[in-house]
Amino acid sequence: RAKANITQNVCFYEQAMDEAVRANRTLANDLRDAVENGQLDLHYQVQTSVPTGDIRGYEALLRWKHPTRGNIPPAEFIPLAEENGLILPLGEWVLRTACSKAASWDHPYKVAVNLSPVQFAHTDLPKLIHEILLDTGLKPSRLELEITETTIIADKIRTFNILRRIKALGVTIAIDDFGTGYSSLETLRAFPFDKIKLDRSFMSEVETSPQAKAIIRAVLALGQSLHIPVLAEGVETHSQLSILRAEGCNEAQGFLLGRPAPFGEIFALTQREEVASAKVPVRQAVA
Numbered sequence: 001r002a003k004a005n006i007t008q009n010v011c012f013y014e015q016a017m018d019e020a021v022r023a024n025r026t027l028a029n030d031l032r033d034a035v036e037n038g039q040l041d042l043h044y045q046v047q048t049s050v051p052t053g054d055i056r057g058y059e060a061l062l063r064w065k066h067p068t069r070g071n072i073p074p075a076e077f078i079p080l081a082e083e084n085g086l087i088l089p090l091g092e093w094v095l096r097t098a099c100s101k102a103a104s105w106d107h108p109y110k111v112a113v114n115l116s117p118v119q120f121a122h123t124d125l126p127k128l129i130h131e132i133l134l135d136t137g138l139k140p141s142r143l144e145l146e147i148t149e150t151t152i153i154a155d156k157i158r159t160f161n162i163l164r165r166i167k168a169l170g171v172t173i174a175i176d177d178f179g180t181g182y183s184s185l186e187t188l189r190a191f192p193f194d195k196i197k198l199d200r201s202f203m204s205e206v207e208t209s210p211q212a213k214a215i216i217r218a219v220l221a222l223g224q225s226l227h228i229p230v231l232a233e234g235v236e237t238h239s240q241l242s243i244l245r246a247e248g249c250n251e252a253q254g255f256l257l258g259r260p261a262p263f264g265e266i267f268a269l270t271q272r273e274e275v276a277s278a279k280v281p282v283r284q285a286v287a
């Protein structure tokens with residue numbers, strides 16, 4: 001009886017697995033057409049200076065509007081694209097689109113682009129980035145690349161050399177989701193990062209967990225001694241922002257400061273706010 005149940009459960013499990021695999025295969029096929037059919041889009045999320053509130057840059061975040069399933073989050077389709085190699089054309093499209101968009105902005109804000117470990121393993125990234133900067137005319141210092149620890153762990157020496165060549169172009173490098181990997185401190189010691197992006201899990205608990213607050217403090221102190229600015233991810237409330245201000249955090253990003261949105265929408269909004277707070281002369285903003 002128990003055995004029959006187990007067999008039944010295993011069958012059920014296998015059937016569910018099959019369905020999951022099939023669904024993923026379908027999704028991966030759909031993703032193949034997504035670039036050509038214009039279903040992919042970049043949203044931008046503002047990054048601001050904590051002490052002054054000034055805009056520092058925008059992070060480009062990939063969006064996929066599936067024809068029948070609607071919006072699919074990157075957490076779902078990026079792992080698929082990494083498995084089947086689609087991340088290479090996809091990642092190149094993201095870089096190209098973000099750089100050419102940023103080159104068209106009126107203000108010289110930075111644009112931050114996320115890179116996958118697979119791009120490091122299978123493309124000549126420094127060459128590609130160099131080409132894209134030349135093609136789009138974006139000043140190298142306006143491009144920031146966000147990488148995670150997974151990229152570094154994959155092949156330390158190789159990654160180090162690639163990052164060195166990218167930095168030689170004048171492009172900056174940020175370590176994303178900092179504090180969640182298992183060798184964060186060693187990573188900081190060995191790599192010449194230009195920014196530390198503190199994972200948003202610490203922010204979400206800063207008011208309830210003394211431990212989370214202690215870690216934020218420690219990372220800010222670390223950034224200060226290493227002369228690396230720290231950006232706090234996932235800032236959702238005013239009280240979180242005032243804690244960051246009191247603790248001396250450099251930059252912030254999160255729903256409080258702005259949700260990711262098409263740049264056109266963000267631009268219209270920023271202009272209205274700047275006019276309202278008279279940060280720019282009205283005439284210039286209207287023109």
Ligand code: C2E
Pocket residue numbers: 045060061062073074075078091094114115116146176177200233234235236253254255256260
């Ligand atoms: P990430 O690079 O850490 O990006 C930040 C994520 O946090 C974004 O999720 C953003 O929408 C979300 N976020 C921002 N502020 C808040 C907040 O205040 N509260 C909360 N709860 N969330 C906030 P998104 O757009 O879903 O992207 C998820 C991840 O997918 C990214 O994490 C990044 O690792 C990856 N990703 C997105 N676009 C690309 C891309 O073009 N290439 C690659 N390789 N990965 C990408």
Ligand code: MG
Pocket residue numbers: 059114146176
């Ligand atoms: Mg990022």
Ligand code: MG
Pocket residue numbers: 176177197199233
């Ligand atoms: Mg992050």
Ligand code: MG
Pocket residue numbers: 177
């Ligand atoms: Mg993340």
